Amino acid sequence: MSAEEQSGPARESRRSGPLVAVTRWMENLGETGFAYLLLTPVFVLLGAIALYPLLRTLELSLYTNIIGTGEPDFVGLDHYVSLFTGESDRWLPGTSRFLWGDVAVTGEFPFVHVEGLLRSALAVTIIFAVVSVFFETLIGFGQALVLDQEFRGRSWVRVAIIIPWAIPIVIQGMIFYLMFHPSTGFATEYLANYGIVAETNTLNDPFSSLLIVTVADIWKTSAFMALLILAGLQSIDRSLYDVAKVAGASRWQQFRLITFPLILPTLGIAILFRTIDAMRIYGLIDSVSSCTVVPSLSCMVVATFGSQRGLASAIAFVTAIIIGIAVMGVIYQQYKEGL
Amino acid sequence: MSGETQTQTQTQTGSQSETDHDQGPLASWTQGVISNPDRRSLLYRALFYAITIFFLVTTLFPFYWLLVLALTPNSLILGGEWDLPFLRPQGFNPEAFVEVFQQIPFHLYVFNSFVLATMTTIIVIVISSLAGYVFGRLEFPGRGPLMLGILMVSYFPPAAFLIPLFEAFTGNPIVAPFIGVELFEPPRLVNTPGSMVLPFSALFLPLSIFILTTFYAQIPDGLEDAARVEGTTRLGALFRVIMPLSAPGVATAAVLTFIAVYNEYFFSSIMALGNEPQQWSPLVGGLLQYQSLYSTEFNLMAAASIVGVLPVVILVVVAQERIVSGLTAGALKE
Numbered sequence: 001m002s003a004e005e006q007s008g009p010a011r012e013s014r015r016s017g018p019l020v021a022v023t024r025w026m027e028n029l030g031e032t033g034f035a036y037l038l039l040t041p042v043f044v045l046l047g048a049i050a051l052y053p054l055l056r057t058l059e060l061s062l063y064t065n066i067i068g069t070g071e072p073d074f075v076g077l078d079h080y081v082s083l084f085t086g087e088s089d090r091w092l093p094g095t096s097r098f099l100w101g102d103v104a105v106t107g108e109f110p111f112v113h114v115e116g117l118l119r120s121a122l123a124v125t126i127i128f129a130v131v132s133v134f135f136e137t138l139i140g141f142g143q144a145l146v147l148d149q150e151f152r153g154r155s156w157v158r159v160a161i162i163i164p165w166a167i168p169i170v171i172q173g174m175i176f177y178l179m180f181h182p183s184t185g186f187a188t189e190y191l192a193n194y195g196i197v198a199e200t201n202t203l204n205d206p207f208s209s210l211l212i213v214t215v216a217d218i219w220k221t222s223a224f225m226a227l228l229i230l231a232g233l234q235s236i237d238r239s240l241y242d243v244a245k246v247a248g249a250s251r252w253q254q255f256r257l258i259t260f261p262l263i264l265p266t267l268g269i270a271i272l273f274r275t276i277d278a279m280r281i282y283g284l285i286d287s288v289s290s291c292t293v294v295p296s297l298s299c300m301v302v303a304t305f306g307s308q309r310g311l312a313s314a315i316a317f318v319t320a321i322i323i324g325i326a327v328m329g330v331i332y333q334q335y336k337e338g339l
Numbered sequence: 340m341s342g343e344t345q346t347q348t349q350t351q352t353g354s355q356s357e358t359d360h361d362q363g364p365l366a367s368w369t370q371g372v373i374s375n376p377d378r379r380s381l382l383y384r385a386l387f388y389a390i391t392i393f394f395l396v397t398t399l400f401p402f403y404w405l406l407v408l409a410l411t412p413n414s415l416i417l418g419g420e421w422d423l424p425f426l427r428p429q430g431f432n433p434e435a436f437v438e439v440f441q442q443i444p445f446h447l448y449v450f451n452s453f454v455l456a457t458m459t460t461i462i463v464i465v466i467s468s469l470a471g472y473v474f475g476r477l478e479f480p481g482r483g484p485l486m487l488g489i490l491m492v493s494y495f496p497p498a499a500f501l502i503p504l505f506e507a508f509t510g511n512p513i514v515a516p517f518i519g520v521e522l523f524e525p526p527r528l529v530n531t532p533g534s535m536v537l538p539f540s541a542l543f544l545p546l547s548i549f550i551l552t553t554f555y556a557q558i559p560d561g562l563e564d565a566a567r568v569e570g571t572t573r574l575g576a577l578f579r580v581i582m583p584l585s586a587p588g589v590a591t592a593a594v595l596t597f598i599a600v601y602n603e604y605f606f607s608s609i610m611a612l613g614n615e616p617q618q619w620s621p622l623v624g625g626l627l628q629y630q631s632l633y634s635t636e637f638n639l640m641a642a643a644s645i646v647g648v649l650p651v652v653i654l655v656v657v658a659q660e661r662i663v664s665g666l667t668a669g670a671l672k673e
Contacts, residue, residue: 023572032479034573038469042489042544045466049500049541050492055516056503146391157391159659164398166651166662169604170623171644175401177630178408184416184637186404186426219401227666251383280496283604287627298498302609305502313502320499327494331487 054320061313072310079314088311093303094292095119098315118206121295121315128210128296129278132217137271139218140225147226148233165223173287176216177203180288209289216284221277225270232266233259265333272330279323297322402648408641409435416637435642442633445643447616448625449650455532455607455621456600459539463547463596464589466540471551472577476563486552493545497605500538508534508610530618534610543599547592550665554588555581591665594658598651622647 029037061079063072082088089097100120117123143161147154164172179187180202191197197212198205236259244254282298285291291299297319305312371378403426408416410428413435439445473479474486507513510527514520528534558581566576582589604623611620614628626647629640655662 026574027572031477035473035477035479035482038473039485041466042470042548045537045541045544046489046492049504049538050495052513052516053500053503054495056506056514057499059516060502142390143394146387146394149387151387151391155659157395158663159656160395160398162655162659162662163402163652166598166602166655167648168602168622168651170608170626171648174626174630174640174644175405178637178640179401179404181637183635184408219397223398224666227663230663276494280498280605282498283608283623286604286608287630298496298605301498301501305505309502316496316499316502319496323494323496324491327491330494331490 057313057316057320060310061317062310064308064310066309067307075310079311080318083311083314083318088308091304091308091311092121092295092300094295096121096292096295096300098122098300118210119295121297121300124210124294125279125281125296128214128217128281129275132214132221132278133271133274135214135218136222136225136274137267139222140229140270141267143222143226144229144233147230161223161226163223164220165227167220169220169283170287172216172220173284176212177288180208180212203289204293206293209285209294213281213284213288213294216288217278217281221274225274228266228270228273229263232263232270236262269330269333272326272333276323276326276330279319279326402645405641405644405648409638409645411638413636413638417635432638435638436646439639439642439646442636442639443625443628444616445625445646448620448622449647451616451619451624452601452621453650455535455539455619456597458532458536459543459600460593460596462536462540463544464593467544467547467551467592468555468577468582468589470544470548471555472581474548474552475554475556476558476560476581489545489548493542497538497542500541501605501609504538505529505609529610529612532619535606535619535621538606538610539600539603542603543596546599547596550592550595551585551588554585554591558584587661587664590658591661594654594661595665598654598662601651 026034026037060066062074062076064075064079066072079088083098086097086099092098097116097119098121100117100123117127147158147161178184180197182188182200182202185202188197188199188202192199192202197208202208202212240258241254244258249257280298281296282302285294285296285299286302291303297315301312301316301319304315372382373379407426407428410430410432412430412432415429470489474482507525508528510525512524513522515522528537562580562584563576566580567573571579601622607621607623608614608627611618611624614620614624616624618624626640626643629636629643633639
């Protein structure tokens with residue numbers, strides 16, 4: 001602490017000037033006033049960068065003819081309606097559409113045929129989120145169980161497992177782009193032999209590209225899952241395992257009766273959290289393949305906002321609503337546990 | 340039954356499966372695993388190492404493969420002569436790592452990324468320190484709802500913010516939503532650091548707030564009181580006592596924010612309109628430039644990826660404790 005501040009109230013009262021006045025005013029604020037004063041920067045930043053854009057997106061989605069000359073025309077909920085009737089699909093890039101087509105049930109495998117499922121932004125986003133989060137949870141659980149053990153070189157294994165999580169999305173995309181590019185990709189030949197990916201033009205094939213993007217996401221984000229689950233594992237009371245050992249429980253029984261039930265709340269939060277994150281997918285698709293091949297909701301916003309701003313806003317707001325529903329799940333979980 | 344198992348255990352521990360010809364080797368080995376706890380734990384160890392090695396190979400192989408690609412001369416890559424399944428560099432061409440910076444000014448992109456990440460980190464740390472102090476140490480009405488509100492913001496997709504932000508950053512007037520009142524005309528921020536630092540700060544602020552709230556709440560009240568008795572202001576106590584004592588927490592929040600900005604794709608690729616380094620386009624722009632303009636220079640793409648990945652790899656190795664504790668403490672709270 002500097003000398004002048006130790007000099008006591010005698011000098012304090014003699015000092016004046018705007019800075020001192022502000023300091024004194026702040027010191028005399030009540031706890032609530034002080035709290036809200038310190039939160040002002042947060043309100044300003046989040047208000048300007050999150051709240052304002054969210055409301056403005058909602059407003060823009062009610063208008064058409066926003067870009068260009070002339071006044072924008074108010075169209076109400078037309079954009080939302082046309083999204084769900086398929087009328088606005090013609091504005092989406094390539095052959096993408098918002099909803100999937102007709103569902104037909106036939107005798108052929110896999111029995112339920114949904115026309116244009118992989119062309120639908122909504123379906124692709126949901127499929128991607130569900131599949132990637134499912135495998136990330138499985139693999140993350142495995143990684144967490146490994147990291148929960150004591151062994152030599154544990155911290156190095158941990159670094160190795162975290163590294164994919166920490167690398168830039170564009171480089172993650174580049175790695176998988178190069179792996180499956182016709183000129184460099186060694187992986188295409190292998191997988192095409194088993195019919196998993198298309199033999200030629202892999203990165204322009206909707207199914208192959210979605211698969212590659214999903215695998216790339218699993219590769220990168222399993223580590224995040226692993227860390228969250230590991231935290232849950234390490235908060236389990238070790239003496240429970242001692243009791244189990246004395247009672248003669250096998251390792252599988254220990255896992256099934258102690259580890260799994262105790263990890264379940266953590267797992268629930270982690271899964272919701274990852275699902276929300278996965279539904280934002282854009283960068284990976286853009287760098288591995290392209291938005292015309294693998295349509296996702298964020299992709300559609302970026303692809304249309306240059307020409308059809310009202311429609312893009314409607315898609316953006318629908319995305320926000322879908323994610324908002326998942327957020328409600330998280331908030332409810334947090335509320336149950338008491339924030 | 341138990342006596343039989345007993346004798347089997349004895350014979351097997353005595354004769355070590357190879358010499359045991361009564362049963363096949365597999366059967367006797369299985370018997371051994373079932374009945375002998377030592378062997379069982381040996382099997383568990385073997386399985387454990389196998390799984391660990393599997394995880395190590397799957398996470399690290401893509402990086403090794405980037406290195407292979409970077410070191411192989413591009414003419415050989417285009418020739419397509421790869422020896423599978425054990426890929427190794429064909430020839431040795433470290434010049435790729437020099438060429439990366441000559442073909443396009445890749446160092447400028449990396450520099451931009453560093454500047455953007457540093458600026459965002461400073462802004463986020465200052466603002467989230469104030470907020471973390473408020474949420475961690477003060478009791479006031481509205482604390483719970485406010486934290487939930489901040490939490491919700493962090494979950495919304497960037498795409499939901501993009502369009503109005505893009506309008507504002509291209510210099511269009513800010514209009515109060517639904518009222519239609521023109522508020523003010525913002526400066527044209529696209530192609531400047533501001534157009535990226537502002538969204539980044541808002542996006543990554545909540546995580547830091549939650550991390551710092553946890554850490555600041557742990558500082559004993561007595562230390563703050565002592566500082567206040569010594570004559571510091573409340574803010575002085577925050578910056579001179581609480582923040583230094585929570586240095587690990589601050590470092591955690593800073594490292595995570597830095598990595599998050601360095602890795603960001605969405606705004607980085609959109610707000611720099613032309614992927615040019617003069618437009619403050621970060622790493623993303625540089626790599627996309629290689630992908631689109633030099634689409635056959637595969638060794639350079641790989642080399643550029645390695646150059647871009649090195650800073651975060653170093654950061655992860657140095658700060659892994661911080662990252663792990665921050666993600667688990669902060670993200671689970673979140």
